[in-house]
Amino acid sequence: MKKIIFPLFIFIVLPFISCSNSNNDSKMIVPSVEPSYTVTINSSEGTTVMNVDATSKNVTKSTFTDTETGFVTRKEYIYDSKNELRAINVNDDSEGLYSIKFGSLEENSSRSAIPQQEDIPKYVRSIKKTYNKEHSRSIYDEEERLEYYYDENGKLGGIFRIDGKNNVIYKGAKNDE
Amino acid sequence: MMNKKLFSIFTALLLSSSLFAIDGIMRDSLFCISSNVIDFSDDAIRENVIDGRSVTFSPLDLKVGDIFIDTNGHAKKVTNITINGKNISIDTVTPMAYEVFDVINIPDQSGNISDLIEEQIEQTPDLEEITGSRAQNNDLLNTLMPVSKCKVNINPTIKIPVGKVPPVPTDENFAALLQNQIDLSNNPEVQDEEKKIAKENISKIRQQYATLTKQHGVTINPIIRYQANVEGKDYTNFGFQYIKIHIDRHGTWKFWKWTSWTEDGKGWLSIRNDSALGFGLKLGYYGQAKFSYPIVRTPGVIGPYIGVFFNVIASANASVYGEMYIRKCLTSNAQVTFNALMQKKSSNFDTQEWSPSLQQVGLIVAGNVKAGPAIRAGINAFGMDLLSLEGSGGISIDGNIGGCYTWKDIDLSHKPDNFSTDIYDKVTGGWAFIGDLSLNLYLSADFYALNNCFSQNIASLKYPLLRVNGPTLSKGFSYNSFADVFKY
Numbered sequence: 204m205k206k207i208i209f210p211l212f213i214f215i216v217l218p219f220i221s222c223s224n225s226n227n228d229s230k231m232i233v234p235s236v237e238p239s240y241t242v243t244i245n246s247s248e249g250t251t252v253m254n255v256d257a258t259s260k261n262v263t264k265s266t267f268t269d270t271e272t273g274f275v276t277r278k279e280y281i282y283d284s285k286n287e288l289r290a291i292n293v294n295d296d297s298e299g300l301y302s303i304k305f306g307s308l309e310e311n312s313s314r315s316a317i318p319q320q321e322d323i324p325k326y327v328r329s330i331k332k333t334y335n336k337e338h339s340r341s342i343y344d345e346e347e348r349l350e351y352y353y354d355e356n357g358k359l360g361g362i363f364r365i366d367g368k369n370n371v372i373y374k375g376a377k378n379d380e
Numbered sequence: 381m382m383n384k385k386l387f388s389i390f391t392a393l394l395l396s397s398s399l400f401a402i403d404g405i406m407r408d409s410l411f412c413i414s415s416n417v418i419d420f421s422d423d424a425i426r427e428n429v430i431d432g433r434s435v436t437f438s439p440l441d442l443k444v445g446d447i448f449i450d451t452n453g454h455a456k457k458v459t460n461i462t463i464n465g466k467n468i469s470i471d472t473v474t475p476m477a478y479e480v481f482d483v484i485n486i487p488d489q490s491g492n493i494s495d496l497i498e499e500q501i502e503q504t505p506d507l508e509e510i511t512g513s514r515a516q517n518n519d520l521l522n523t524l525m526p527v528s529k530c531k532v533n534i535n536p537t538i539k540i541p542v543g544k545v546p547p548v549p550t551d552e553n554f555a556a557l558l559q560n561q562i563d564l565s566n567n568p569e570v571q572d573e574e575k576k577i578a579k580e581n582i583s584k585i586r587q588q589y590a591t592l593t594k595q596h597g598v599t600i601n602p603i604i605r606y607q608a609n610v611e612g613k614d615y616t617n618f619g620f621q622y623i624k625i626h627i628d629r630h631g632t633w634k635f636w637k638w639t640s641w642t643e644d645g646k647g648w649l650s651i652r653n654d655s656a657l658g659f660g661l662k663l664g665y666y667g668q669a670k671f672s673y674p675i676v677r678t679p680g681v682i683g684p685y686i687g688v689f690f691n692v693i694a695s696a697n698a699s700v701y702g703e704m705y706i707r708k709c710l711t712s713n714a715q716v717t718f719n720a721l722m723q724k725k726s727s728n729f730d731t732q733e734w735s736p737s738l739q740q741v742g743l744i745v746a747g748n749v750k751a752g753p754a755i756r757a758g759i760n761a762f763g764m765d766l767l768s769l770e771g772s773g774g775i776s777i778d779g780n781i782g783g784c785y786t787w788k789d790i791d792l793s794h795k796p797d798n799f800s801t802d803i804y805d806k807v808t809g810g811w812a813f814i815g816d817l818s819l820n821l822y823l824s825a826d827f828y829a830l831n832n833c834f835s836q837n838i839a840s841l842k843y844p845l846l847r848v849n850g851p852t853l854s855k856g857f858s859y860n861s862f863a864d865v866f867k868y
Contacts, residue, residue, distance in 0.1 A: 238466055242439040244450060246472045251450050253420075253439050257466075260438035262420065265451045278422075278451060291422055303422050330423050347423060351434070358432025362425045368407035374425045376415055376432070 239263065259286055272297070283307075301334040308351070324350035324363075412483035417455070418448040440468070447475050455480045477622070478643060484622040490615055534604040539666070539835075541597035558582065558589070590673040596666060603660035603703060608653070617650040646717040653710045660703030662744075668695040672754070686757040691772055696747045703740045742784030750776030750822055758828070765828060773823045776842065781815035781850070815850035 244251040248271070254264040259282070267276045274296035281290040291303045306329035313323060328349040350363045361375030413419070418437045419426055427434040442448060446458045456472035457479065463469075564570055564578040608614065622645035670693045677687030713730040752774015759766045825838040 240440060240466050240468060242468045242470060244439075244456065244470045244472060246450070246454070246456055247474070248454065249452070251452065253451070255439055260440050262439060262451075267450070267452045276452065288426065293422070332423065349425065354432075356432070359429050359434055360432075361429060362427060362434070364423070364425050370407060370409045371411070372424060373410065373412045374415065374417070374419075374427075374429065375412070376429045 261286065261288070299334070301332060304331045304333070306330070311350075325353040326351040330364075406486065406489055408487050410483065410485040411481060414447070414480060414482050416447065417480055418442070418446060420451050421449045421453040422451070424449060424453075439470075442470060447479055478624055481622060482624050484620055484645070486618070486620040488617065488619045490617045534602075536602065538600045539597055540600070541595050543594075543596050590671060593670045593672070595668050599662075599664040599666055599697060599699065601662035601664065601699065601701070603658065603662060603701070605656075605658035605660075605703075605705075607656045615650075615652050618648060620647040621645050644717075646715065648713075648715040650713045651710075652712075656705055658703055658705040660701055660740075662699045662701035664697050664699030664744075666695060666697035668693065675753075684758070685760050686755070689754045689756055690752070691754045691774075692749075692751045694749045696745075698743070698745045700743050701741065705740075740784050740786045742782055744780065744782035746781075747779045748776060750774055752822070766830065768828045770826045770828065771824070772826070773821070776820045776822045777817070778820060778842075779815070779817045781813070783811060783813040785811045813853040816847060817850070818847040819845045821845060 239257055240255040242253045242255055244253070249267055249269045251265060251267045253262050255261065256263050261282055262280050264280065265278045267278075269275075276293065276295045276298075278294075279292045280288060281292070283289045287305075287307065289305050289307075293301050293303070295301070308326050308328050311324050311327050328351075330347040330349065332345040332347070334345070345367060347364060347366045350365065352360045352363070354360050359376075361373055364372040413425070415429060418428065418441070420439065427436050429435075442458050442461065444458050444461060447455060448458070449455050450472075455475055457475035458470055459473055460471040461468065462471075561578045561581045565575050565582065567575075570578070622643075624643045670691060673690045675688045675690060677685060677689075713728070715728055752772055754770050754772035756768055756770040758768025760768075820842040822840065822842045824840040827836045827838055828834065
């Protein structure tokens with residue numbers, strides 16, 4: 204019996220252990236291979252299917268299908284090494300192709316000179332949309348800007364999105380804060 | 381310490397009240413999104429502000445009752461979540477507006493409706509590229525009426541030939557020879573071999589002689605014209621305001637510790653549309669002579685053929701027309717105020733309409749001579765064209781002379797206060813005569829059937845090289861106001 208167990212140990216168990224170890228080493232280099240989540244959002248207007256990375260929880264792809272028209276909008280989300288969203292590439296059945304590029308969060312140089320000014324954004328982020336609409340056969344750009352306002356204690360008070368026509372979307376702290 | 385939110389809203393209002401010119405597209409508006417709304421839309425604010433920090437949520441963080449903005453930009457409220465391994469299914473409904481927004485302020489927006497329409501049209505090919513030059517239809521009315529982006533001009537011409545002389549050889553010897561060979565080919569007593577030779581001869585003769593086609597008849601030309609924004613004063617005006625302040629009892633019955641709340645809002649919309657609609661009928665009589673000389677042509681008695689010809693076409697027509705224009709100004713105002721649950725509290729709607737009209741009768745005499753090469757392909761049988769398609773181009777000389785009489789029938793009693801009467805002041809009624817002469821390059825495609833007994837122009841394009849406007853004779857209004865009449 205011992206004659207059988209030893210070869211088994213040599214040829215089957217040892218290679219298995221060594222392979223397991225080598226896998227552990229490779230995990231240090233190769234990013235997570237966990238399968239992503241598929242999130243399906245059902246609504247009366249259509250269905251959105253999002254692929255969400257299991258590790259970063261970032262949305263990597265989304266597909267929206269309009270129930271009424273059957274038009275499909277496919278989006279691909281691109282992140283940088285800091286996990287910040289930098290671009291969305293869109294292929295829309297009705298609108299054509301367009302891409303949205305997000306600038307990195309940059310400190311506002313005009314505020315750095317006067318650090319206590321609350322009414323000057325501390326950080327800004329640019330958003331640039333480039334359309335290539337199939338129906339209009341034209342390419343045009345739109346630029347927007349995100350502004351991050353901080354109070355004198357260094358806490359974020361609110362974020363503004365301002366488009367080229369001075370339309371403002373604001374999101375801030377809760378009422379009861 | 382200044383309340384963060386009030387400070388931010390104050391800053392936003394300052395930003396939104398800047399003195400930008402309002403040109404019809406929404407601007408200077410403010411939307412304050414409730415702080416707990418999670419945003420997955422493309423270009424909106426993806427972060428939430430929590431404890432003075434920026435936090436970005438994932439779809440995996442959604443819970444029942446959460447409100448979020450989907451990737452298509454629509455707000456949704458989670459009603460149910462089903463998890464099956466790595467697959468998560470989320471059922472949603474549309475939330476109430478007050479659950480999404482804290483404040484909406486769309487300041488008074490005014491603009492010209494046609495600016496919005498023209499902005500869309502600018503992205504499509506220019507109308508003149510499609511229709512060709514204004515004068516292409518050899519029509520004085522169209523020449524005077526500038527092609528506008530907000531104008532529809534339906535002006536088909538129906539030709540009814542009264543007298544038609546099929547193409548005949550211009551050389552009598554050829555004509556006699558041709559008839560002789562046709563008779564020979566149809567004679568039952570003639571041998572088949574001779575018939576075959578006769579048919580070949582018909583083809584050869586057809587390749588050598590020039591033809592002259594004459595026709596005259598009646599033209600019927602229904603006219604429908606529409607023009608939006610007649611005086612460039614169409615406008616739309618709208619705005620929307622909504623504010624939400626919560627009551628929070630903080631778990632106490634001591635009302636002086638409560639924070640009060642209210643939700644209120646109003647919206648308004650005003651549209652002024654000034655359109656003119658014209659109906660008319662033009663009746664005319666025309667005559668045309670077409671000389672066609674074959675330069676080269678494929679042989680064959682029966683079957684398809686193709687050839688290159690040189691054409692000279694002379695035509696003249698005289699038309700009388702009558703048109704009536706109805707101008708309609710519609711002004712609508714609507715205002716609604718509402719409470720917290722968007723239930724309507726009050727509204728009013730007001731409409732004013734004013735429909736004056738102009739009538740016009742006129743006479744147009746037009747002449748046209750054009751010359752140039754043509755490529756013609758078709759099916760022929762025994763020297764006759766059954767079907768053919770001809771593409772031609774060259775130089776044309778066009779002359780028009782016309783006169784019109786205009787009178788107006790305008791009831792000013794129901795005129796809106798802000799409605800201009802400038803254009804009507806110019807038109808006092810009266811008559812005018814005008815003429816022009818032009819040299820053009822032309823391209824044309826025509827369809828013929830049954831040996832040219834039926835013909836139809838498929839497409840034509842004219843490029844003006846030279847144009848001379850003759851002196852204008854008028855009484856009652858000037859040339860400019862004459863043109864204004866045609867702008868309707």
